[in-house]
Amino acid sequence: xxxxxSSVQAIRGMHDVLPEQxxxxxxxxxxxxxxxxxxxxxxxRLPIVEKTELFxxxxxxxxxxxxxxxxxxxxxxxxxxTLRPEGTAGCLRASLEHGLxxxxxxxxxxxxxxxxxxxxxxGRYRQFYQLGVETYGMSGSDIxxxxxxxxxxxxxxLGIRDKVxxxxxxxxxxxxxxxxxxxxxEYFKQHIEIxxxxxxxxxxxxxxxxxxxxxxxxxxVISDAPELMDYLGEESRSHxxxxxSMLDKLGIKYQLNSRLVRGLxxxxxxxxxxxxxxxxxxxxxxxxxxxxxxxxQLGGKANHAIGFAxxxxxxxxxxxxxxxxxxxxxxxxxxxxxGTEAEKEGLPLAEFIRNEVGGIKLQxxxxxxxxxxxxxxxxxxxAEYAVILGEDEVSxxxxxxxxxxxxxxxxxxxxxxxxxxxxxxxxxxxK
Ligand code: ATP
Ligand code: MG
Numbered sequence: 001x002x003x004x005x006s007s008v009q010a011i012r013g014m015h016d017v018l019p020e021q022x023x024x025x026x027x028x029x030x031x032x033x034x035x036x037x038x039x040x041x042x043x044x045r046l047p048i049v050e051k052t053e054l055f056x057x058x059x060x061x062x063x064x065x066x067x068x069x070x071x072x073x074x075x076x077x078x079x080x081x082t083l084r085p086e087g088t089a090g091c092l093r094a095s096l097e098h099g100l101x102x103x104x105x106x107x108x109x110x111x112x113x114x115x116x117x118x119x120x121x122x123g124r125y126r127q128f129y130q131l132g133v134e135t136y137g138m139s140g141s142d143i144x145x146x147x148x149x150x151x152x153x154x155x156x157x158l159g160i161r162d163k164v165x166x167x168x169x170x171x172x173x174x175x176x177x178x179x180x181x182x183x184x185x186e187y188f189k190q191h192i193e194i195x196x197x198x199x200x201x202x203x204x205x206x207x208x209x210x211x212x213x214x215x216x217x218x219x220x221v222i223s224d225a226p227e228l229m230d231y232l233g234e235e236s237r238s239h240x241x242x243x244x245s246m247l248d249k250l251g252i253k254y255q256l257n258s259r260l261v262r263g264l265x266x267x268x269x270x271x272x273x274x275x276x277x278x279x280x281x282x283x284x285x286x287x288x289x290x291x292x293x294x295x296x297q298l299g300g301k302a303n304h305a306i307g308f309a310x311x312x313x314x315x316x317x318x319x320x321x322x323x324x325x326x327x328x329x330x331x332x333x334x335x336x337x338x339g340t341e342a343e344k345e346g347l348p349l350a351e352f353i354r355n356e357v358g359g360i361k362l363q364x365x366x367x368x369x370x371x372x373x374x375x376x377x378x379x380x381x382x383a384e385y386a387v388i389l390g391e392d393e394v395s396x397x398x399x400x401x402x403x404x405x406x407x408x409x410x411x412x413x414x415x416x417x418x419x420x421x422x423x424x425x426x427x428x429x430x431k
Contacts, residue, residue, distance in 0.1 A: 013118070013126030015313075024319055027327050028312070029111070031157045032131055039150050041107040041133060046090045048113065052080040058089035058266060058294055062205040069116040083115035087132035088266070088291070088307060089298075095136060096300045105137035123282025123314045133288070134307035136295075141243035144270045144290065144306055145250065151274060151286055151308065152252050159325075160318050164274045164285060166252065169260040170240040171268050172232045174293060180231040181207055191221045211259045214281075227258040239269055262287065266294040270306065279317055286310040332361045332426055334378035334404075338371050338390040345394060349415070353387075356419045360426050379404055384425070387418065 010016060017025060036043075052072050059065050071083040084090055087110050100106055110132045118124055133150070135143055148166065155161040171177060184207050188195060195203065199210045199218060211222055232240070247254055254272075262271050271289030279285075288308020295303045319325060333353070337346040350364045363381055365374045371390070378386040388400040388410065399418050402410040413421075 011126065013120035015125060015127070021316075023327050023330060024316060024325065025312070027325060028158065028315060028319060032111075032154065035150065035154050035157055036109050036133070038153075039107070039146070041109045041150075044091060044094065044108045044110050046084075046087065046094055046110055046112075048084055049081050050084055050090050050093065052082040054089050054093055054298075055082055055085060058092070058298060059086070060206070060266065062202070062209070065116060069118055071115045071117060085116045086114055086309060087112075087130060088134060088294075088309070091132065091134045091307075092136075092294060092298055092300075092305065095134075096295070096298060101136050101295065101300055101303050105135070107133075107135045109133045121282070123279050123311075123317060125313060129312035131310045131312065132307065133309075134305060136305050137303060138306070139292070139304040141239050141246065141270070144239075144243050145246040147288065147306060147308060148247065148252060148272060149250055151310070152250075154310075155274070158315070158319065159322055160276075160315075163278050163318055163321075164276050166254040166272060166274055167257040167260055168244070168247075168254045168270070168272045169257050170229065170232060170236055171261065171271055171289070172228060172236040173268055176231050176233055176236060177208065177228070177268075180226070180228050183226045183231070184208065184210075187225055188221075194218065194221050208261045211261050222259060228261075229256070229258050236269055243270060262289055266291040266297070268293050272308070274310075276314075276318060278321060279314060282314060284311075285314040285318065328429065329382050329384065330361060331363045331381040331383040332429070333363070333385045333387055333422065334381045334383040335362065335364045336371065336374040336378055336386050336388045336390075337365055337368075338374070338388070339394070341391065341394045342389040343368065345389060349389065349399070352415070353419065353422065357422045357426055360422060385422075 052070070055070060056066055061067070065085045070085055073081060075081050091108060091110060095101055095106065095108075112129065113127050114130050115127050117126055120126060133147060135147065152161070155164050172180070185203060188199070188203055188207060188210060192200070194217070195210070196215050196218065199213055199215070202209045210218070211225065213222065244254070260271055260273060267289040269290040269292070272287070273284050274286040275283045276285055277283060286308055288306070290304075290306040292304045295301070295305060335346060335350055337343045346364050350362055353362055354360060363383065365377060375386065384403070384405055386402045386404055388402060390400075393399055393412070397415070398412050399415055400410050400412050401418060401421065
């Protein structure tokens with residue numbers, strides 16, 4: 001006798017989004033697209049796999065992502081490829097490859113899964129979705145303000161504005177960071193006995209990243225460290241000041257956080273994060289900054305870029321905390337078909353209704369069953385109405401309508417009257 005095979009399970013940290021959850025995702029995605037369109041940002045679609053070299057060159061060899069989080073493999077030609085851990089590098093690669101940066105400005109967005117081999121926990125997964133926004137060719141702080149404004153509107157439209165706060169910093173220029181870096185190394189060397197293994201390594205390779213450490217034992221030595229803000233030159237300082245004064249004018253509150261250095265190497269000048277206190281340790285739902293330097297690093301001519309990425313799962317966790325999201329029901333009408341004749345007429349009638357009643361969500365009972373069992377399914381579907389077609393209705397060329405959510409009688413009617421009634425009801429529902 002054959003033994004039952006054990007079932008194959010999903011990869012740890014890579015989640016299915018089940019049908020009961022997708023309406024919430026679609027709701028968020030719809031609002032995101034609407035907001036992006038209202039600022040005239042255009043979608044770009046990018047491959048999920050890129051050459052490993054792209055990420056090593058852009059994200060930086062001494063970062064969590066490149067050191068330990070990438071899904072890298074050799075393909076059949078022995079090329080080293082990597083599942084994208086983030087989208088900025090790929091977006092810039094594509095834009096350079098297709099000449100989008102040549103005397104032009106661009107405001108772009110992309111949406112899709114990213115992959116990082118991290119320890120899975122609430123709000124931290126190995127496959128997760130990001131919305132990424134990247135802008136090219138604009139050097140002023142006005143575009144910095146615009147993308148922050150856009151995120152601010154996004155939170156408002158999603159109804160989570162009171163759950164997130166903005167933190168802001170300037171990382172200055174490469175030269176300014178070098179001077180600061182030397183000061184920082186000097187400082188941390190005076191406290192070397194407190195540093196953990198990771199920080200000791202970073203002291204040599206990427207000391208600013210020590211400021212980003214999540215180790216609680218390091219927090220007090222980190223909070224007394226010299227601040228980058230004090231090492232900014234004239235230009236960086238005025239860029240930052242004009243950004244903050246624009247945010248003031250727009251009424252967007254922010255906290256300056258001189259420890260905000262971001263995990264990736266390619267940032268300079270403005271960096272920001274939107275943080276929530278409602279999700280525990282995984283509190284950053286959106287993070288971004290200016291990365292002018294990356295363009296030359298990837299072989300382009302000197303240019304300007306600023307962008308951000310938002311984590312969709314964390315956003316969804318926040319939306320779950322809201323009551324009564326305005327999500328339209330997934331079934332308006334459930335069609336019950338009793339008897340062979342009715343079953344034959346069901347699909348054509350349903351199609352007629354879909355043609356006549358724009359936007360209607362109509363589910364036909366397929367696979368037969370007694371009236372009682374179909375009625376149960378109709379109720380369970382969440383539909384507002386059941387349209388019933390039985391022997392009597394077929395012979396008279398009529399249909400019956402039964403409201404499922406109100407205490408009202410079933411009514412016989414002509415097909416045209418049904419159309420009129422559904423049009424009125426559905427139109428008042430679709431906004
Ligand atoms: P964290 O400090 O939380 O690890 P990060 O600095 O690595 O975040 P970014 O690379 O800036 O994150 O990515 C932008 C956003 O994408 C994050 O703010 C977060 O919302 C989301 N994100 C990043 N990594 C994950 C993950 N493993 N699972 C789910 N969401 C993630
Ligand atoms: Mg991370």
